[in-house]
Amino acid sequence: MAEEVHLGLPGPWAADYREKADHYTTKIGGVPDWPTGDMGIKPEMLQCSLCGTKLCLVAQVYAPVVKLNIEERIIYVLVCPTPECGPKPQSWKVLRVQKCRNVEQTEGDGDELGQGTGPPSTSVPEEQIDKNKSHDINDDDFDLDALAEALEQAATLASNSKKKNKSKCANAPIERPVLKEKPADLSIPVLPCFYIYYDKEQYRVKVAVGSSSNEFPLDKEMTDTGNYEEEKWDGEKYEYDKAIGADRTFLKFKKRLDAYPEQCFRYSYGGKPLLAATKVQDAGTCRFCGSPRQYELQLMSPLLYFLHEAGKGSSNYGPSNWTWLTLIVYTCSKSCCPSSCGGRPCGCCWGVAEEEITIQEDEAV
Amino acid sequence: MAERGGERGGERGGDRGGFGRGFGRGGRGDRGGRRGGRRGQRQEEEKWVPVTKLGRLVQEKKFATIEEIYLHSLPVKEHQIVEALVPGLKDEVMKITPVQKQTRAGQRTRFKAFVVVGDGNGHVGLGVKCAKEVATAIRGAIILAKLSIVPVRRGYWGNKIGQPHTVPCKVTGKCGSVTVRMVPAPRGSGIVAARVPKKVLQFAGIEDVFTSSRGSTKTLGNFVKATFDCLMKTYGFLTPEFWRETKFSKTPYQEFTDLLAKPTKGLMLEAPIETVEA
Numbered sequence: 001m002a003e004e005v006h007l008g009l010p011g012p013w014a015a016d017y018r019e020k021a022d023h024y025t026t027k028i029g030g031v032p033d034w035p036t037g038d039m040g041i042k043p044e045m046l047q048c049s050l051c052g053t054k055l056c057l058v059a060q061v062y063a064p065v066v067k068l069n070i071e072e073r074i075i076y077v078l079v080c081p082t083p084e085c086g087p088k089p090q091s092w093k094v095l096r097v098q099k100c101r102n103v104e105q106t107e108g109d110g111d112e113l114g115q116g117t118g119p120p121s122t123s124v125p126e127e128q129i130d131k132n133k134s135h136d137i138n139d140d141d142f143d144l145d146a147l148a149e150a151l152e153q154a155a156t157l158a159s160n161s162k163k164k165n166k167s168k169c170a171n172a173p174i175e176r177p178v179l180k181e182k183p184a185d186l187s188i189p190v191l192p193c194f195y196i197y198y199d200k201e202q203y204r205v206k207v208a209v210g211s212s213s214n215e216f217p218l219d220k221e222m223t224d225t226g227n228y229e230e231e232k233w234d235g236e237k238y239e240y241d242k243a244i245g246a247d248r249t250f251l252k253f254k255k256r257l258d259a260y261p262e263q264c265f266r267y268s269y270g271g272k273p274l275l276a277a278t279k280v281q282d283a284g285t286c287r288f289c290g291s292p293r294q295y296e297l298q299l300m301s302p303l304l305y306f307l308h309e310a311g312k313g314s315s316n317y318g319p320s321n322w323t324w325l326t327l328i329v330y331t332c333s334k335s336c337c338p339s340s341c342g343g344r345p346c347g348c349c350w351g352v353a354e355e356e357i358t359i360q361e362d363e364a365v
Numbered sequence: 366m367a368e369r370g371g372e373r374g375g376e377r378g379g380d381r382g383g384f385g386r387g388f389g390r391g392g393r394g395d396r397g398g399r400r401g402g403r404r405g406q407r408q409e410e411e412k413w414v415p416v417t418k419l420g421r422l423v424q425e426k427k428f429a430t431i432e433e434i435y436l437h438s439l440p441v442k443e444h445q446i447v448e449a450l451v452p453g454l455k456d457e458v459m460k461i462t463p464v465q466k467q468t469r470a471g472q473r474t475r476f477k478a479f480v481v482v483g484d485g486n487g488h489v490g491l492g493v494k495c496a497k498e499v500a501t502a503i504r505g506a507i508i509l510a511k512l513s514i515v516p517v518r519r520g521y522w523g524n525k526i527g528q529p530h531t532v533p534c535k536v537t538g539k540c541g542s543v544t545v546r547m548v549p550a551p552r553g554s555g556i557v558a559a560r561v562p563k564k565v566l567q568f569a570g571i572e573d574v575f576t577s578s579r580g581s582t583k584t585l586g587n588f589v590k591a592t593f594d595c596l597m598k599t600y601g602f603l604t605p606e607f608w609r610e611t612k613f614s615k616t617p618y619q620e621f622t623d624l625l626a627k628p629t630k631g632l633m634l635e636a637p638i639e640t641v642e643a
Contacts, residue, residue, distance in 0.1 A: 231561065233462045233585045236477055238495050241505070243512035245440030251509075254416060254443065261414045301416040308421060323418045323618075362417050362442075 003272065005201040008061070008265040010306060014193035021195075023074050023097075024062050028264060028303060030193030032057040032076050035097060041352050048080035048091050055093060056081045056189040056318075059299060061196075065269060065335050072099035072350075075329065077299065077357070081189040081318040087361075094329050094355040100337035191319065192310035196264060203259060249278050253325070257300065264303040270294050270333070276325040276360045283356050286332035293330035293356055300326055323362045330356040413445045422617055423449050431488065435516050437616045444511040447490075451514065456482040456507050459564060459589065461499055478502035479589060482510040483568025490514035491565065491593040493586070517569040518599035522549045530572040534602055538595025541587035542580035545595050550575045561585050562592035569596055 014030055021027060023035040034041075046055050055078035064071045073096065080091035241251045253276045257263065266274060273280075273295045283293040307319040338351035415421045420443045422428065431450040434441060441447060448454065459479040466473045476499050483489040492510025496502035520533025530552055537546040545562060550573040556563045558576040566574060582588045 231585055232583055233460055235584045236462050236464050236586050238464050238466065238475065239477065239493055241494060241509060243442075243492075243509050244515070246442040246512060250442060257416060261411055302414045305414050305416075305421060325416065362419075 003268055005203075005271065006267040007199050007201050007260055007263040008196040008267065009199050009260070009262055010264055010302075011195040011197045013310075014195065017190050017193045019193070023060075026061050026196045026198075028059050028194055028196060029191035029307065030057060030060075031188060031190055032060055032078070035072065035074065035099070035350055039097070039350060039352060041095075045093070045095065045352065045354065046078070048082070048085055049093075050085050050088060050091050051080060051082060053080050053082050053085070054188055055079060056191055058191065059265060059303070061265070061267070061297060063267070063269070063296065068335055070098060070335055073097070073335065075297065075331070075355075077327070077329065079318065081191070083318055083321045086318045086321045087323060089357075089359045092327065092357050092359065094331075094357045096331055096335075096338070096353045096355050097350055098335065098337060098353070099350050191307055194306065198267075199260075201256075201260065201266070203256060247278075250276055257302075262302050263300050264306070265297055265299045267297040269296050273298050273328045274326070277363070280328075280360075281358045283330035283358075286334070286336060286353070286355075288338050288353060289332060289334055289336035291332055291334045291336070294333040296329050296331045298326050298328045324359045325362050326360045328358045328360065330358070413443075415443060415445070417442050418618060419443075420446055422621060427617065427621060431514070432516065433617065436614075439617070441512055441514070444508045447511040447514050451484055451488055453484045453486075454482055454488075454511070455484065455568070456480055456510065457564065457568070458503055458506070459561065460585070461502065464495060476502045477586075478506040479586065480506035480510045481565050481568050481589075482507065482514065483565075483570070485568060486570045487517050487519065488514050489517055489565060489569040489593070489596060491589065493590075515593075515597045516600055517571065517596050518602075519571060520549065522551045522573070527552075531574050532571060532599055533604060536595050536598045536602060538591045538593070538598055540590035540594055541584060543582050543584065543587040543591040544579045545588070545591040546577045546579075547595055548575040548577070549573075558592075559588070561589055565589060565592045565596070
């Protein structure tokens with residue numbers, strides 16, 4: 001049962017919480033980077049279903065699926081920033097944005113495969129090719145190179161100060177961002193922003209280190225301690241872990257969290273989620289194609305901790321009211337194309353689909 | 366402090382001194398003294414990232430003692446909470462016993478560790494963990510023991526002079542077939558109990574008590590759990606001091622939520638900037 005789980009570990013903080021990256025960046029908080037300027041998203045998709053406030057971005061995950069040959073696919077997790085709505089599950093939304101595939105490779109955006117010189121590939125799930133886009137840059141580009149340079153410098157500087165940055169540093173906006181000349185929309189609320197770098201989870205179920213042959217001499221010593229021969233400790237059997245406040249599922253959850261205490265999310269397309277409580281809701285079926293939904297990624301509590309720490313001191317701050325342990329995202333198992341282009345080989349339309357998210361709460365609250 | 370880690374594995378060759386620490390042990394306990402000096406080598410101790418809401422509040426030092434958590438019966442799910450709130454926590458491994466399971470390929474042996482933690486002043490916890498390796502079992506049992514820390518109520522046998530020294534009333538605890546009964550004792554009696562429950566009572570901070578047990582106390586696992594169950598019940602016994610109606614106060618979650626909702630600084634959310642050109 002060796003599924004690979006990729007962990008999103010925290011990278012450098014963004015210099016400005018509203019800075020734009022591109023849609024290949026994986027980050028937490030900040031402003032959502034839509035692939036094209038005009039996504040055609042219905043406004044109610046970006047509004048809280050309970051109170052109508054504009055949703056703010058919690059996580060943006062670039063998630064290509066190599067098996068299905070889909071490379072342009074991003075998942076956005078949005079939430080209502082008002083403190084009253086935050087704890088309720090209806091105020092969370094997950095959008096899957098995907099470019100619809102065509103049979104023939106259109107040349108309209110053919111440059112997207114152009115490599116060019118770019119930073120070495122980051123260790124992203126399913127080994128995506130690091131794209132250094134040269135397309136979609138309009139003629140009226142302002143000082144993009146300087147901006148990219150400055151951002152790259154800030155990113156590498158911040159990442160060098162971080163401990164244990166084994167894999168290449170964050171998907172910082174090193175690639176030149178898409179310029180669409182849209183003014184920054186300041187009415188969108190924004191959470192503190194930081195970038196994510198990936199690591200594979202190395203969870204050793206069978207610990208071979210410290211071989212058990214060493215155990216025996218010590219064990220003999222333990223049994224002989226104190227010359228208490230009449231104490232036999234008979235009849236012991238295997239016992240499952242039990243604590244007064246935590247059940248077995250949570251203890252296992254905590255154990256895996258303790259192996260990587262800073263994991264912000266876990267990614268495993270089609271894998272099994274790490275549950276914090278045994279009660280799990282049915283994921284349902286995809287709205288577009290009817291195929292069942294499957295687990296893709298889950299957000300973990302350290303993310304909440306980092307956001308909380310960053311926003312300390314400010315009132316009316318959404319994440320201070322959140323009490324979830326983990327948020328599980330289910331997406332369409334076929335990753336169907338949600339746009340309505342009618343199959344025409346256009347190669348440019350992006351589809352937006354809403355997916356399912358379930359919250360596992362800390363039920364003590 | 367009592368936290369132990371995997372580096373024990375490397376030291377095991379040299380340290381033949383067993384894992385026991387704490388007071389009252391037959392061997393005068395000086396093996397524990399050496400243990401303290403080694404802890405400075407643990408450099409890779411990572412900062413605690415709290416998982417639960419309670420953990421976040423504890424890390425922000427919103428709680429002074431663990432009693433506030435007991436007052437609201439909040440479940441403690443992270444052992445770091447207990448480490449932060451209860452200073453002076455000591456632990457001791459009471460027993461490591463192999464348990465075996467019959468499989469097609471022979472027998473599979475795992476080790477079961479019993480660990481008791483306590484501060485000797487009214488807080489005690491018991492942890493039991495089975496694992497394939499001794500070190501893992503001990504580490505896991507210490508964590509489980511910390512998660513299971515309970516308050517122990519102490520009272521007087523007769524005159525209420527000095528500090529409470531014995532159980533407040535006769536209490537009895539049961540696990541499996543073993544029942545343990547604790548009876549208040551006058552000062553100076555000491556703990557009158559078998560060796561194994563005596564250790565638990567010492568960690569709890571009880572100075573004098575008479576005990577009586579029944580059932581198959583040979584199953585020491587059940588015996589020690591019955592003692593622990595008995596200690597848990599000391600605060601469950603209704604005595605006239607508790608007849609007064611409880612004044613309910615806000616749970617920490619509500620209290621601190623309101624605190625955060627009060628406008629202390631500017632809003633996090635930015636409103637559209639409207640510049641008025643003169």
